[in-house]
Amino acid sequence: MSIATTRDTGCGPKVLRITTLVVLIATLSVAHHAQAQLVAPITLNYAASVPIAKVVPNSCTGGYVLVKGTMKLSITTVQGGQVPFTVAVAYTSSGTGQDALADGTLVVDGSQKANYAYSSQMLTDASFPSTPQDFMQDPAVRDFLVRSTGDGSDQLLLDTAIDLTFTNGVPSAAVLQGLSVACSAVP
Amino acid sequence: MKMTMRTTKKRQLHPGTLALSLTAAALLGTASPAGAQTTTTTETTRTQFGPLAMPGCTETVDVTFDETHQAQTQSGPNFVRISDTFHDQGSGIGEASRAQYQFSSMSQNNFRSSSPNFSVRILAREHLIRQGASVPGDDLYIVQKILMNVTNGHAVFNVQNVQSACK
Numbered sequence: 001m002s003i004a005t006t007r008d009t010g011c012g013p014k015v016l017r018i019t020t021l022v023v024l025i026a027t028l029s030v031a032h033h034a035q036a037q038l039v040a041p042i043t044l045n046y047a048a049s050v051p052i053a054k055v056v057p058n059s060c061t062g063g064y065v066l067v068k069g070t071m072k073l074s075i076t077t078v079q080g081g082q083v084p085f086t087v088a089v090a091y092t093s094s095g096t097g098q099d100a101l102a103d104g105t106l107v108v109d110g111s112q113k114a115n116y117a118y119s120s121q122m123l124t125d126a127s128f129p130s131t132p133q134d135f136m137q138d139p140a141v142r143d144f145l146v147r148s149t150g151d152g153s154d155q156l157l158l159d160t161a162i163d164l165t166f167t168n169g170v171p172s173a174a175v176l177q178g179l180s181v182a183c184s185a186v187p
Numbered sequence: 188m189k190m191t192m193r194t195t196k197k198r199q200l201h202p203g204t205l206a207l208s209l210t211a212a213a214l215l216g217t218a219s220p221a222g223a224q225t226t227t228t229t230e231t232t233r234t235q236f237g238p239l240a241m242p243g244c245t246e247t248v249d250v251t252f253d254e255t256h257q258a259q260t261q262s263g264p265n266f267v268r269i270s271d272t273f274h275d276q277g278s279g280i281g282e283a284s285r286a287q288y289q290f291s292s293m294s295q296n297n298f299r300s301s302s303p304n305f306s307v308r309i310l311a312r313e314h315l316i317r318q319g320a321s322v323p324g325d326d327l328y329i330v331q332k333i334l335m336n337v338t339n340g341h342a343v344f345n346v347q348n349v350q351s352a353c354k
Contacts, residue, residue, distance in 0.1 A: 120312065122309075122310055122311075122312070123308075123309075123310045124307060124308065124309050124310070125307070125308050126305060126306065126307040126308075127305060127306050127307075128300075128302050128304075128305045129302065129304055129305075130302070132300055132301045132302040132305070133265075133301040134266070134299065134300065134301040135298075135299070135300045135301070135302070135305075136297075136298065136299040136300075137297070137298050137307065138296070138297040138298070139296045139297075139307075139309050140273075140294030140295055140296050140309075140311070142292070142294055142311065142312055144312075144314040146314075146326075150321045150323065150326075151321060152316045152317065152321060155314065155316060157292050157294075159294050159295070161295075161297075182292075182293070184290070184291065184292055184314065184316075
């Protein structure tokens with residue numbers, strides 16, 4: 001538009017060259033900016049916390065355990081890096097387990113053993129050739145519940161199932177699917 | 188040593204089944220293309236490790252274990268769903284004390300993706316339980332980095348490395 005106006009007013013070739021140069025610099029600047037946007041990876045961090053409180057059967061002893069804890073998720077997505085799309089998730093869990101009845105009432109008659117304690121960090125990372133429309137991960141997040149005395153004779157393996165769904169690379173709320181418990185003490 | 192066994196079932200939807208599926212899909216709010224084919228594959232991979240001399244909490248422990256992945260993969264147009272049940276069983280022997288350690292576990296990893304090509308790395312832990320009286324400070328774990336590579340909807344598992352950790 002400015003080039004045409006310059007021609008119409010007959011301002012001569014110098015004005016035309018300057019206007020052309022300005023347009024060219026502006027075009028190159030936009031192109032450079034667009035290229036920078038394509039090359040620079042976009043890193044986004046998300047965090048979620050899932051409280052856990054559930055009575056689970058203690059298959060080592062035949063009783064029950066009240067498990068109380070927290071699962072914290074730290075999620076990082078990177079778009080446009082060396083790999084087109086990556087998702088890294090750190091699952092950090094901690095909690096306790098107390099001998100209980102099936103209804104969650106704590107055993108306090110003296111037959112209870114020392115409380116269980118657990119803590120762990122589990123990492124996953126996933127790579128994609130392009131940002132997937134839909135991706136769901138529910139890895140086995142394992143914790144070992146060991147009595148605070150160190151007694152491993154009734155150690156429990158606790159698997160926490162948490163569905164984490166990404167839609168076009170954006171995570172939705174982490175959903176606790178359930179806890180699975182097994183006796184991992186080897187006779 | 189690694190052994191793999193694989194079975195595959197392909198399912199071309201028949202018109203009657205398709206109508207039912209489309210009804211179900213409509214009820215579920217998802218669309219299924221006409222004539223869509225889904226393939227379900229079950230593959231069992233068993234790998235034996237060891238003996239691996241791992242730095243322990245109180246001494247070096249020679250660890251031997253078996254890991255089995257039973258992966259069921261369902262793939263169709265625009266999705267792949269993988270359910271991996273893995274089972275670890277192993278033992279360890281303290282090099283100096285000859286103390287015995289054992290572990291056994293079974294867990295499940297589940298994934299769903301609209302992309303038939305992707306990879307996931309997972310850190311999995313095993314707690315080695317010392318047999319007999321517990322020794323203070325001897326709280327030994329092995330941590331493995333498992334790589335699941337999915338190519339055209341086919342998942343392959345590989346243990347990239349195994350390390351010990353003392354909690």
